Amino acid sequence: MTFSIGLTINHQHHAITLDDPRVTLLDLVRERLHLTGTKKGCDRGQCGACTMLVDGRRINSCLALALSHDGAEVMTIEGVANGAELHPVQQAFIAHDGFQCGFCTPGQIMSAIGLIGEAQAGDDRERVREGMSGNLCRCGAYKGITEAVCAAQRAMAEETAA
Template sequence: MTLSISLTVNGERRDVPLEDPRATLLDVLRDRVGLTGTKKGCDRGQCGACTVLVDGRRINACLALAVSHDGAEVTTIEGLAQGDDLHPVQAAFVECDGFQCGYCTPGQIMSAVGLIAEGGADDAERIREGMSGNICRCAAYPGITAAVQDAQRRMADEKRKSA
């Protein structure tokens, strides 16, 4: 029996047939939709490499059954930049050396975008706590924290200027 789900992924509606109702959102994004920026790290919800935004909230895609998110709006790392213009969080990660090997970076960036939207990026301690579900095996944490702080300031400044 084949199920079909509809997702809006990075602003584009995707109808995805599923042969297995146990497919995770991570597997659907990578294998069925072809967006491989979201990484499969531990596949147990412990590392955060698979973090995406679903309806504006950050989740571990490896723990989410795709069928549970039928009709949802999903944002992946591929959906952040606007053409050649990086999202402020992406730009801050580059400028603040918020990565080394880069494997965890998509999940780190997506988690940071969610954390900033939640209002939890006020100071370094809150950032470290809010990002604690994202593991960096290279230990680039000082750069990650600095990048989130920088991006939060940039985004707040842009919001003030446009108001």
């Protein structure tokens, strides 16, 4: 038995046929669509490396069945930049050393974009740390990550106000 779904991934519609209803959104995106920026870390929803935005909300894609998101708008790290122009969160991660080895960075950036989009970041570092607590960094770049999220939030608020 096969299942047909439609997903809009990074602003591009995909008609997908699944042979197995247990395929996760993470595996679909990485293995079938070859968008490998989203990482598979723990595969148990505990590390946040697989964070994507689905209909504007952060999810651990390793726990999300692709079939249950038929018709959804999905954003992965590959869809964040506008051509050569980086997203403000990506720019802030570079400016504030929000990464070291880079493995967790795609999930961290997607979570930060979601956090800002949910209006949960503000300029309170403690709220940012709490909001980002589902994303682990083995290198311990948390100070830079927190600074990057706060800076990106400010830059995006200024851009909106202008």
